[in-house]
Amino acid sequence: MAEDSEARSEADKEVDKEVEEHESVWQRMERPTRPPRAALTHDRIAEAAVAIADAEGIDAVSMRRLAERLGVATMGLYRYVRGKDEVIELMLDTVIGREAQVASAADWRAALRESAWGLRAVLLRHPWIVRISTWSGPLTPHLVGRLDGLLTSLEHLGLDADTRMVVVGTVSAYVNGTVSTDIGMVEQMRNEGVSGMNELRHLYASRMKWLLASGRYPAFERYIREGVRKDESEWRFELGLECVLDGIAARLGI
Amino acid sequence: MAEDSEARSEADKEVDKEVEEHESVWQRMERPTRPPRAALTHDRIAEAAVAIADAEGIDAVSMRRLAERLGVATMGLYRYVRGKDEVIELMLDTVIGREAQVASAADWRAALRESAWGLRAVLLRHPWIVRISTWSGPLTPHLVGRLDGLLTSLEHLGLDADTRMVVVGTVSAYVNGTVSTDIGMVEQMRNEGVSGMNELRHLYASRMKWLLASGRYPAFERYIREGVRKDESEWRFELGLECVLDGIAARLGI
DNA sequence: ACAAGTTCGGATACGATGTACGCGAACGAG
DNA sequence: CTCGTTCGCGTACATCGTATCCGAACTTGT
Numbered sequence: 340m341a342e343d344s345e346a347r348s349e350a351d352k353e354v355d356k357e358v359e360e361h362e363s364v365w366q367r368m369e370r371p372t373r374p375p376r377a378a379l380t381h382d383r384i385a386e387a388a389v390a391i392a393d394a395e396g397i398d399a400v401s402m403r404r405l406a407e408r409l410g411v412a413t414m415g416l417y418r419y420v421r422g423k424d425e426v427i428e429l430m431l432d433t434v435i436g437r438e439a440q441v442a443s444a445a446d447w448r449a450a451l452r453e454s455a456w457g458l459r460a461v462l463l464r465h466p467w468i469v470r471i472s473t474w475s476g477p478l479t480p481h482l483v484g485r486l487d488g489l490l491t492s493l494e495h496l497g498l499d500a501d502t503r504m505v506v507v508g509t510v511s512a513y514v515n516g517t518v519s520t521d522i523g524m525v526e527q528m529r530n531e532g533v534s535g536m537n538e539l540r541h542l543y544a545s546r547m548k549w550l551l552a553s554g555r556y557p558a559f560e561r562y563i564r565e566g567v568r569k570d571e572s573e574w575r576f577e578l579g580l581e582c583v584l585d586g587i588a589a590r591l592g593i
Numbered sequence: 594m595a596e597d598s599e600a601r602s603e604a605d606k607e608v609d610k611e612v613e614e615h616e617s618v619w620q621r622m623e624r625p626t627r628p629p630r631a632a633l634t635h636d637r638i639a640e641a642a643v644a645i646a647d648a649e650g651i652d653a654v655s656m657r658r659l660a661e662r663l664g665v666a667t668m669g670l671y672r673y674v675r676g677k678d679e680v681i682e683l684m685l686d687t688v689i690g691r692e693a694q695v696a697s698a699a700d701w702r703a704a705l706r707e708s709a710w711g712l713r714a715v716l717l718r719h720p721w722i723v724r725i726s727t728w729s730g731p732l733t734p735h736l737v738g739r740l741d742g743l744l745t746s747l748e749h750l751g752l753d754a755d756t757r758m759v760v761v762g763t764v765s766a767y768v769n770g771t772v773s774t775d776i777g778m779v780e781q782m783r784n785e786g787v788s789g790m791n792e793l794r795h796l797y798a799s800r801m802k803w804l805l806a807s808g809r810y811p812a813f814e815r816y817i818r819e820g821v822r823k824d825e826s827e828w829r830f831e832l833g834l835e836c837v838l839d840g841i842a843a844r845l846g847i
Numbered sequence: 848a849c850a851a852g853t854t855c856g857g858a859t860a861c862g863a864t865g866t867a868c869g870c871g872a873a874c875g876a877g
Numbered sequence: 878c879t880c881g882t883t884c885g886c887g888t889a890c891a892t893c894g895t896a897t898c899c900g901a902a903c904t905t906g907t
Contacts (some may be wrong), residue, residue: 379885401864414866415885423865478800483810490812500819502832509833512770517762519769546617548734556737558744565754578756578844579763586840590832632856655893668895669856677894 379411381419385429390466392430396529397467400426428479434465436481441488447593448584450492450508454485454516455580462518466526469519496593503529506587513583521572536570611775617732633665639683645721646684648668650783651721654680682731688719690735695742701847702838704746705760708739709768709834716772720780723773750847760841767837776827 387408391400402423406413422428439461442453462468486507493503526541551560567572587593641662645654656677660667674680693715696707716722747757784791795820807816822828841847 389871402866403864411833412886414887417866418884478797478804480804480807484814487810489812490816500816500827501822504816504820505829505832506836508771508774508829509767509836512767512774512833513763513837514770516766516768516770516772520762522768536611543732549617550732550734550737553734556741558748559741561736562744562754562758566758568755575755575759575762578759579766582760582763582840582844583767583837583842585843586836586838589839589843590836617854656895657893668858668897671895672855 376435379385379409379415379419381429382433382576383409383435384416384419384426388426388430389433392467393465397470398524400430402426427510431468431471432481434461434468435479435485438464439481439485441485441492443488443492447492447496448588451489451510452580454489455510458511458514459518459576461523462515462522466522469515470526498591498593500592508582510580511585513579517576517579633669633673635683636687637663638670638673638680639687642680642684643687646721647719650780651724654684681725682733685722685725685731686733686735688715688722689733689739691823692718693735693739695739695746697742697746701746702842705743705764706745706838709764712765712768713772713830716769716776717779720776723769723776723779725828752845752847756845760845763841764834764837765789767833771830771833774814 384405388400388405391404391408403413403415405426406416409416416426420429439458442450442457444450444453489507489511490503492504498506524539547563550556551563554560604732638659642654645658645662656670657667659680660670663670670680674683693712696711698704698707715748743761743765744757747760750759801817804810805817
């Protein structure tokens with residue numbers, strides 16, 4: 340599979356090139372001119388790009404890197420995508436389609452809640468998504484499919500179409516915003532090469548200490564001193580989410 | 594003093610070195626550089642970078658471009674910043690400090706509401722912020738200042754420190770998430786060179802039509818047909834925000 | 848006032864990126 | 878069997894971030 344093409348080393352390619360230059364017509368004639376390589380498909384491209392991004396972050400996804408992983412020349416990719424932006428679109432759609440099913444629960448609240456938790460899990464599994472979901476227009480098929488599912492769970496509640504969309508948008512905004520913050524730390528951890536929460540805190544320590552030393556942020560300082568659930572991001576997410584759902588129910592009378 | 598340094602263990606020195614390496618721009622900025630000399634200052638750098646980003650988008654902010662605008666050689670910038678990331682940090686802090694004051698209203702609800710509207714305005718004015726505020730979770734002074742202000746408005750309500758932070762985080766997440774979506778369109782408009790909402794819709798038309806033609810998204814289709822407030826992003830923002838505030842009030846009993 | 852040392856900004860260069868362009872080979876339909 | 882379309886390759890270019898070294902200008906100590 341992809342491993343085969345990946346296995347071809349740089350040295351191999353060089354040898355190939357040299358041989359090609361010096362060999363006779365006859366040799367060239369009898370060899371299948373095109374090595375039987377795996378064909379490219381949009382799926383394969385997306386899959387490979389997602390794999391790279393998951394392993395090394397979105398910045399590691401370059402056209403060259405991607406082509407190399409697929410055992411293909413860089414420009415070969417451009418037969419299938421108009422540019423890197425489309426690769427990103429494919430990546431997003433692939434992950435959403437594969438992992439972000441919208442829950443179909445009985446009542447709207449359970450449906451929204453489960454979908455929110457599900458999306459959160461997906462975003463944490465693929466942290467690069469939060470950096471790209473606002474890059475390009477959100478009109479990929481699976482994204483619309485997810486949106487459709489959420490809207491469906493809000494029908495027959497007496498809300499008009501505009502309000503239904505606001506409800507979905509509000510919950511989605513909350514999830515995206517919250518998870519973005521959490522992921523900011525994860526990303527920073529990768530960038531700095533640290534691997535644990537404590538190491539990260541140590542890394543921030545100097546900056547934080549300096550900020551607090553100014554004495555200009557008493558309320559923030561109180562949080563640093565008094566807060567005891569700084570690591571419990573699930574607890575935070577749940578409390579915030581329930582607030583949002585409560586508010587929707589209260590204000591819209593559903 | 595000398596004794597102190599003598600007494601300092603090898604490990605301590607290592608820590609010092611590490612701390613120094615991770616020192617933020619802000620810390621370094623505070624140490625006075627020999628003054629009347631500089632043609633360049635952190636302020637000037639930030640100001641110029643913001644101007645470029647406002648005019649042509651964040652992607653137009655390159656070290657070369659920035660230096661050119663400041664009438665300086667590219668590498669001259671590196672005396673003041675460790676790299677492009679720090680330029681971004683400076684930009685963010687500059688704008689937040691200049692334009693994102695936290696409202697100090699009587700009750701927490703008004704304070705949060707006004708701050709949310711204010712932040713929304715800032716983000717719309719500088720669309721590039723939403724693309725960088727989640728890049729890294731930079732604790733810039735003005736960002737912490739804003740956070741501190743928001744936390745202050747929640748004191749004396751009987752909430753513990755963790756819960757106060759959740760409230761602030763929830764509202765902020767909503768604002769960021771919502772505005773991100775709106776800005777997605779704005780950015781796309783710049784990229785494609787269109788200038789009006791209608792042109793953008795026309796640009797999306799084919800994609801949209803194709804998506805709907807599949808018939809797989811009935812609920813979404815209903816929104817397209819029935820929704821009459823698709824352009825009223827302020828209305829959407831307000832409704833969602835009030836839901837969030839309602840929910841906070843309801844669930845936390847404040 | 849002069850020497851020593853620090854700081855500023857400049858120039859060059861390297862590796863990596865996205866992609867425009869044109870080519871030859873492979874394949875499916877007439 | 879041919880011919881047009883598709884596929885993938887290779888070269889080339891502009892641009893990016895930044896490592897490294899340098900000379901000149903200013904501050905400071907004597």
